[in-house]
Amino acid sequence: MVNEKKPLLVLKDICKEFPGVRALDKVSLEVFSGEVHAVLGENGAGKSTLMKILSGITRKDSGEIFLGDRKVDFRSPKDAIAAGVALVQQELSLVPYLSVAENLFLGRWHKQGLMIDWKALKAEAEQLLQRFGLTIAPQTTVEKLSVAEQQMVEILKAMAKPHVQVFLLDEPTSALSDKEIERLFVLLREIKKESKAIIFISHKINEALTISDRITVLRDGVKVITALRENLTEHDIIFHMTGRTLEAKQTTPAALSEKGREVVLSLRDVTVENFVRDIHLDIHRGEILIIFGLVGSGRTTLAEGIFGLKKLTGKIFLQGGEVHISSPLEAVERGIGYIPEDRRQGLVYEMPVFANITLAVLEKVSRRGILDLEEEHRIAKKFVNDLRIRTPHVFRQVLFLSGGNQQKVLLARWLARNPKVLIMDEPTRGIDVGAKFEVRELARTLASLGLVIVYITSEAPEALELGDRIVVMRGGRIVATFENLRAITKSELIAAASGVLAKEVVLNG
């Protein structure tokens, strides 16, 4: 039925080349008003470049864009917004110390003479918030909102400009928990009702299948397919995104007895920053322990405490002996590695691949403080091969690598140290499907080699597929432990994490 209408936005043969890479190759696309159009693709497929061109951040090399009946050429984000195309960025553009109302109408405040008409501003903000079913008070300062709320304010900020017809959402769910994602989707459906068009960039297939009307898949800068959602299955999409079929790994959760019961890491009465409390855990050699919890459950705080990034009280035993860890340096020296939730906290982007890999083993690749560059390159090349890090050479700056490959570089850094314990915080977040499989596979391999893997995730299927044991955190405490993972379901897990009974959990998708 949408196809009978005239498209709102038409892209024709868009090309964009960066030195050495053809980012977009004759991509054409039609977007109708009142539809959510998902653009899927692995990292590096050209999604972000397409977004940047549409929002005026980057200029296209060739091709045409039509908005309504007009041919447009955006030279700057200002042009795009003026024409009615608004980008809701991953990095938010709100002013943290101003109120929600002020942010919503930033720069277009109602005035009485030289003064701002606060009453009118507040009233209009309230109206807008209500229209989309948000319960945020307009006078709250933005810094006090959760990331999810900020994101919704960001979207409403674009909605507050009545002439905006096309919304570009770039990975809007990457920082949100499942519940928050649902709220976002409700908001998107509301926007859709007002005959606006939403282009939704993602690499989460299930989200695209939930929210979109049509789906376009990009691969290596080329459009592979555009189809109605109902005509695509998850497997089709994976096939189009990767160009290969990925067989879901059938895992047999190895019984702990097979791996021996040697306890490598024990936590007793652990408290981190007065938020995470009463943590008792024994983690065994070769075990993948999943810490499952929603955003804000304390799982990252616990990890940061163990790694010496946050103040931890209580006792930590490593292979039987008590250790005191008050800085990452001490944690690293004792054989603990940590892959943070946000890759940006771990990588030195300007540095080449090899230097990022050897960053935690500099004393091993040097003598009396002088680096052995050949040894460094040898180690780096070995890990690039072993982990199949896709990079032309080890001298490439990490910033040019895709998210999945960046994650593997971080992994390589710790493997080079040969740690006893590796804490991985949401290691598959924000990376493409192929890399996700590889990262999980690596976690398994490492565990089978005897490492302790503490694997933090908020994705229930991942937790169930990968873990030997799952502890669930909520409100800074461990609220449940599951030993026999065959006996529980995804919904039970989510129920434990969100604190409701299993039957009340509504699963989407």
Add this chain to the structure above:
Amino acid sequence: MAKDKVVVSTFALIPSLRSIVLRGGSLVGVIALSIAFASLSPHFMTLSNWLNILRQVAVVMILASAQTMVIITGGIDLSVGSLLALGGCLAAVAMSYWGWGFVLGSLLGIAVASLAGLGSGVVVAKGKIPDFIATLGMLGALRGVSLLVTGGLPVPSHFTATQLAGYLPQVLVWLGSGDIWLIPVPAIIGVVVVIITWFILSRTVFGRSLYAVGGNREAARASGIDVDRIKILVYGLSGLYCGIGGLVLVGRMNSANALMAEGIELQTIAAVVIGGTNLFGGRGSVFGTLVGAILMGVLSNGLNLLNVQPFWQRVVNGVLIIAVVVFDQWRRRLGE
């Protein structure tokens, strides 16, 4: 004027020249400036003039090498000029009034400058004070100490020298104004310092840590690098370099005074930035800084030869820094 036009039109004709400019950066600037000055003044392209340029930029080169390391960590050392004055004055006082001799006097100057640098580092790292503020404070305080040490007089002054029979040792004077064959000794020291700095930055664990701290402090910390220690050491090293620079400058002037090399911190920062080092840390090279220092030396030398007023030279220098940064950003955007 006419010359400029010729250059511009050649740009358009040969596209590969554009890529040379894009890649070569400041080095192309040095060559272009040299060609321009050579065609305007017969005295420019002579060996003696070039040796003169090298002699003049040597001290900036030494200090800018230190500045490069500090800036790579994401910091900035505004106190380099004051550190230089402190080290130079103490050394001069010790040599000419206390009879310490060249070796001991030099060691004193360098040691005190290094300690003062370490002090800045401790304030920055442990006091959690922005680098800019900590070293701005040091800039003022250390000048004061130098004034106290010298009593505000040149060292050796005419009065005290005759009374105490104190003169600066010949070795020191040679360091600042001697030659080995034709090459000025200060230039040799400058180049050696640059090479040592290159080695530190590219071949040592310490150098790698500087880049890591400047590129992503959190990542460096999480990789087991002691960020505070690195910060303290880099400021200490800056002090050490400044001590050496102080000796060279005192030798060149055959005199020390507490207010020497005022404003040199800006020249060092300019050399670093012109050399392509990122002011926010994480990226840069000392060879770039070397070229940056030479570019500024060539510019001021050429303008002198053309009899341009010194007042105008300041204007040109300032505009140059801005132009280079604008150019650099433009270059980076094209490179993306």
